[in-house]
Amino acid sequence: MSVPQHDLDALVAQKYRHGFVTDIESDTLPPGLDEDVIRLVSRKKGEPQFMLDWRLRAYRHWLTMHEPDWAHLRSAPIDYQAISYYSAPKKQDGPKSLDEVDPKLLATYEKLGVPLHERARLAGVAVDAVFDSVSVATTFKDKLAKAGVIFCPFSDAVRDHPALVEQYLGSVVPYTDNFFATLNSAVFTDGSFVYVPKGVRCPMELSTYFRINAANTGQFERTLIIADEGSYVSYLEGCTAPMRDENQLHAAVVELVAQADAQIKYSTVQNWYPGDENGIGGIYNFVTKRGDCRGPRSRISWTQVETGSAITWKYPSCVLTGDDSVGEFYSVALANHYQQADTGTKMIHVGRNTRSTIVSKGISAGHGQNTYRGLVKILPSAEGARNHTQCDSLLMGDSCGAHTFPYMEIRNPGAVVEHEATTSKIADDQLFYCRSRGISEEDAVNMIVNGFCKAVFKELPMEFAVEAQNLLSVSLEGAVG
Amino acid sequence: MLSIRDLHARIGDRKILKGLDLEIRAGEVHAIMGPNGSGKSTLASVLAGREGYEVTQGSVEYLGMDLLAMEPEDRARAGVFLAFQYPVEIPGVNNAYLLKAALNAVRRQRGETELDAFEFLAMVRDKMKLMQMDESFLNRGVNEGFSGGEKKRNEILQMAVLEPKLALLDETDSGLDIDALRVVAAGVNSLRAPDRSIVLVTHYQRLLDYIEPDRVHVLSDGRILRSGDKSLAFELEKRGYDWVRQEARVA
Numbered sequence: 001m002s003v004p005q006h007d008l009d010a011l012v013a014q015k016y017r018h019g020f021v022t023d024i025e026s027d028t029l030p031p032g033l034d035e036d037v038i039r040l041v042s043r044k045k046g047e048p049q050f051m052l053d054w055r056l057r058a059y060r061h062w063l064t065m066h067e068p069d070w071a072h073l074r075s076a077p078i079d080y081q082a083i084s085y086y087s088a089p090k091k092q093d094g095p096k097s098l099d100e101v102d103p104k105l106l107a108t109y110e111k112l113g114v115p116l117h118e119r120a121r122l123a124g125v126a127v128d129a130v131f132d133s134v135s136v137a138t139t140f141k142d143k144l145a146k147a148g149v150i151f152c153p154f155s156d157a158v159r160d161h162p163a164l165v166e167q168y169l170g171s172v173v174p175y176t177d178n179f180f181a182t183l184n185s186a187v188f189t190d191g192s193f194v195y196v197p198k199g200v201r202c203p204m205e206l207s208t209y210f211r212i213n214a215a216n217t218g219q220f221e222r223t224l225i226i227a228d229e230g231s232y233v234s235y236l237e238g239c240t241a242p243m244r245d246e247n248q249l250h251a252a253v254v255e256l257v258a259q260a261d262a263q264i265k266y267s268t269v270q271n272w273y274p275g276d277e278n279g280i281g282g283i284y285n286f287v288t289k290r291g292d293c294r295g296p297r298s299r300i301s302w303t304q305v306e307t308g309s310a311i312t313w314k315y316p317s318c319v320l321t322g323d324d325s326v327g328e329f330y331s332v333a334l335a336n337h338y339q340q341a342d343t344g345t346k347m348i349h350v351g352r353n354t355r356s357t358i359v360s361k362g363i364s365a366g367h368g369q370n371t372y373r374g375l376v377k378i379l380p381s382a383e384g385a386r387n388h389t390q391c392d393s394l395l396m397g398d399s400c401g402a403h404t405f406p407y408m409e410i411r412n413p414g415a416v417v418e419h420e421a422t423t424s425k426i427a428d429d430q431l432f433y434c435r436s437r438g439i440s441e442e443d444a445v446n447m448i449v450n451g452f453c454k455a456v457f458k459e460l461p462m463e464f465a466v467e468a469q470n471l472l473s474v475s476l477e478g479a480v481g
Numbered sequence: 482m483l484s485i486r487d488l489h490a491r492i493g494d495r496k497i498l499k500g501l502d503l504e505i506r507a508g509e510v511h512a513i514m515g516p517n518g519s520g521k522s523t524l525a526s527v528l529a530g531r532e533g534y535e536v537t538q539g540s541v542e543y544l545g546m547d548l549l550a551m552e553p554e555d556r557a558r559a560g561v562f563l564a565f566q567y568p569v570e571i572p573g574v575n576n577a578y579l580l581k582a583a584l585n586a587v588r589r590q591r592g593e594t595e596l597d598a599f600e601f602l603a604m605v606r607d608k609m610k611l612m613q614m615d616e617s618f619l620n621r622g623v624n625e626g627f628s629g630g631e632k633k634r635n636e637i638l639q640m641a642v643l644e645p646k647l648a649l650l651d652e653t654d655s656g657l658d659i660d661a662l663r664v665v666a667a668g669v670n671s672l673r674a675p676d677r678s679i680v681l682v683t684h685y686q687r688l689l690d691y692i693e694p695d696r697v698h699v700l701s702d703g704r705i706l707r708s709g710d711k712s713l714a715f716e717l718e719k720r721g722y723d724w725v726r727q728e729a730r731v732a
Contacts, residue, residue: 428532433569433623436529437579437639438557438586447582451573451622 028087033080035059038186041086045155045189048162058175058185065179071342072371072403075284075311078249085187085220128153128192128208140204147203149233150195154222157193164195168226172255172292172319180251181288184220188253191221196231196262205461207236210252223254227262229295234265236461250309252287260295260322265303267460268316269468272308277337277366282310289316293325296351301328303459305468306341315373317346320354320382327356330456334472335368335400344374344405349382349415358389361453363472364400371403378415385415393423394452396445446473482507482678483528483548483647488539489703490527497523499703500539505647508675512689512714513682515700516722521682522566524700525651529563530556543647557583558590560646564636564653570624576635577619580605580642587643608641612668630661637668648672648679654688666691686718699725 029037038059042052067078128151144151150161158165175185192208210221227233250272256264266289275282285308291300302316318327329345347356362370376387393402404421426448434444450457450469457465483505490498497520505511515521527534528541530553541548548556571579585595596604602619609616612634624632633653640648650669654662669679669692681692689697689711697713698705701722706729707713717725 429569430571432531432553433565433571434579434583435553436531436557436563436565437583437643438554438590439579439582440554440586443582447574447579448571451571451575454573 029084031082031084033059033083033085033187037085041187041189044086045158047155047158050162050166051158054170054175055186058182059187061176062179062182062186065182067179071313071373072340072369072405074340078284080183083249086189088189128206143203144206148197148200149202150193151206152193154188154191154193154224157224161193161195164226165193165224168224168255168257170255172257172290173253173288178288180286181253184222184251184253184288188220188222191223191252192225193223194225194233194235196227196233198228199230200228201231202233205234205236207238209238219248219250219252221252223252224257225255225264225266226257227259227264227298229259230261231259232263234267234461236267236269238269238271238467248282249284249286252289254287254289254316256289256291256300258291258293258295258298258300258325261297262295263299263301264291265301266291266316268302268304268306269460270304270306270308270312273310274308274339275310275337282339283308285309285312285314287314289314290319290346291317291327292319293322293327293351293354295325296322297324298322299326299328301330301459302345303330303456304332304343305453305456305460305472306331306333306343307468307472309341310339312339312341312343315344315346317348318356319348319350320356320385321350322354323351324353325351326354328459329356329358329360329374330459331360332363332453332456332468332472333361333370333372334363334365335370336365338367340369340371342371342373344372346375346377347387349376349378349385349387349412351382353384354382355385356387358387358391359455360389360391361456362391362393362402363396363449363452364393364402365396367399369401369403371405373405373407375407375409376417377409378412378417380411382412383414385412387415387417389417389419390455391419391421392452393421394449395423395425449473482509482544484542486540486542488524488527488541489537490523490534491537492523492534497534497703498527501700501704503698503705505678505680507646507678508673509695510673510679510681510692512694512697512711513680513700514684514686514697514714514717517684519700520703521684521700522651525563525566525649525680525682528556528649529553529561554586557643557645558587560587562640562643562645562648564633564640564648564650566651566653566655568624568627568632568636570622570627572622572625574623575619576621576623577601577605579623580619580639583639584642605638605642608638611641611671612638613664614638629656630658633657633665634661634668637665637672641668641672644672644677646677648677649682650679651682652684653681654683654685662688663691686714689714701726701729 035056038055042055141151173181175182194206196202225235256266258264270285272283272285293300300318304316306312316329320327327347331343333341333343335341344360345358358374360372362372364370370393372391374389376389378385389406391404395402402423406419408417410417426445430448431441431444434447435441449472457468460468485501485503488498488501513521523534527536536549581601588595614634624635627635653665657665681688681694694711697709697711699707706725
């Protein structure tokens with residue numbers, strides 16, 4: 001992919017662009033969490049009994065758990081009783097069409113660059129827009145339905161496709177999985193649901209745009225994507241939030257299931273509010289993402305560009321169950337100012353001849369701390385398994401840090417596992433070389449950083465690649481000089 | 482074009498240039514020769530604006546401007562070009578992308594329109610033929626995995642594209658085999674022009690067999706000890722640098 005020419009000067013001059021608040025009347029539960037809150041959320045969403053039972057089991061299990069403390073992060077303790085677990089814009093009782101969606105919400109997404117009017121979309125990307133706790137609009141539903149693809153808010157799926165939800169929910173990330181995933185299982189409010197039937201190649205990119213608006217709420221969305229035998233789907237998610245001085249919790253769960261010969265490509269551009277340059281405010285992004293390559297020859301690719309959040313703590317992973325299945329993880333994580341990122345992946349090789357690729361690019365600037373943490377696990381059954389891992393860190397300035405924790409558990413002697421890691425500074429040499437060719441220092445930094453991230457950006461769908469480059473240059477504002 | 486007066490420069494506490502004077506007129510090719518550690522590369526770096534060098538005394542006037550007061554990118558846009566002794570690798574950044582950004586930065590400064598991708602490619606292809614470079618170079622990372630000779634050729638390609646007024650070639654001949662040296666020299670010779678001055682910083686006389694200088698200067702211990710025409714280079718080749726130093730001491 002060749003890099004388009006942008007007006008980087010203008011971009012670099014910008015601060016966090018998505019920090020506005022939409023003034024909209026919300027139906028928000030008072031802060032606090034107990035079984036009654038869970039029953040209330042479930043009732044508000046008109047859920048079947050199995051769903052409520054599942055939530056309650058998760059909640060009771062959560063009460064026995066402790067917040068994990070192994071990550072290379074420092075954070076203020078979270079008071080789970082101070083968070084509101086449900087916030088929805090009023091008057092949104094399941095809009096049947098975009099005409100019924102509150103114009104203020106449509107305007108919000110327009111402002112974010114996510115136009116929901118189908119006629120306004122050029123590229124043919126179907127969007128599910130999640131505002132605080134609920135999905136407010138899903139576009140292109142009809143066109144997708146013709147292809148047999150189900151793409152809808154999670155709440156709708158619980159009502160309209162309960163059998164599919166009951167079969168797959170928790171089958172990749174069980175409700176007992178970890179502290180934050182268990183909390184999510186108890187209180188999740190919405191998210192996206194995708195089912196691609198056998199042999200269908202999803203006719204367009206699917207995307208979900210997550211927006212946190214209300215104060216003191218947590219966003220707990222849950223996404224479930226099922227690609228049935230021989231199908232293909234590419235899914236994108238984008239995230240933003242207003243600028244607020246307090247930290248807000250975002251604890252999502254994403255489950256992917258790829259059956260035989262199916263392929264899922266999952267791309268994320270995460271730009272939650274990162275806090276200000278002194279480290280005040282920002283989103284705690286504690287997310288569990290896992291894909292199961294359940295059938296033979298299935299393939300799951302995670303591509304993420306993490307520029308936002310005060311703290312990012314996530315490890316999109318692949319369980320390579322099916323023989324000859326393939327897992328991939330491509331990541332760019334940026335930690336500027338006082339941001340902290342502890343991210344990486346887990347590749348669990350179960351089936352024969354399974355292959356995985358990990359490419360991680362960490363960029364640290366300001367006082368940012370960037371940690372790659374990854375596990376490659378080869379089980380005895382994984383005859384002929386192969387992994388290649390490449391972890392590169394780029395440091396800008398001398399107050400930031402880069403840390404790499406690669407774990408490998410190899411239980412099959414025939415496995416081939418390779419790990420390469422580099423740490424570099426944006427060398428003064430490189431900057432001077434560009435400047436001596438007439439290129440300004442800021443443009444030179446952007447050029448060098450984009451070059452560093454190229455192996456990841458080329459995995460992103462085109463329009464996201466451009467967005468990702470823009471985000472990086474905005475997020476690196478003031479990082480040098 | 483360029484007038485350097487009484488230039489003193491140091492890195493940290495180490496004094497390297499100690500009162501250097503040099504006058505270069507438009508269209509001239511000057512060779513600056515000297516033993517290791519004499520300050521040749523420091524001179525090139527100071528003129529291009531590399532950080533880490535402190536100018537403690539003296540002045541450099543370039544086309545009527547105070548060169549030392551300018552940022553490196555402004556010097557480049559004003560027509561100063563440094564061909565690096567050790568060209569820097571920038572992984573993942575497309576060679577063509579860097580070159581196009583550089584060219585358009587220079588063109589903006591000159592008040593010319595920027596070239597679009599097609600115009601740029603047409604132009605750069607011509608110049609690549611001159612340097613006997615394969616087009617695949619354009620899509621590789623800047624100097625990434627290039628051999629020593631390829632890097633040096635790439636520097637001269639950049640010079641050909643950017644069309645500077647003052648080109649500083651810092652040991653462009655080092656590490657080149659004889660064939661590559663011929664190609665690089667032919668490239669430089671084709672860029673000789675009445676409005677362009679070229680400074681060749683070199684250790685050996687052999688480069689001057691291919692690029693004939695108008696003036697040759699011997700730099701030693703931070704000062705120009707002797708200047709002359711190209712015959713001085715031959716004399717140096719025969720008698721070594723010590724001869725110049727001894728003569729200077731006697732004088």
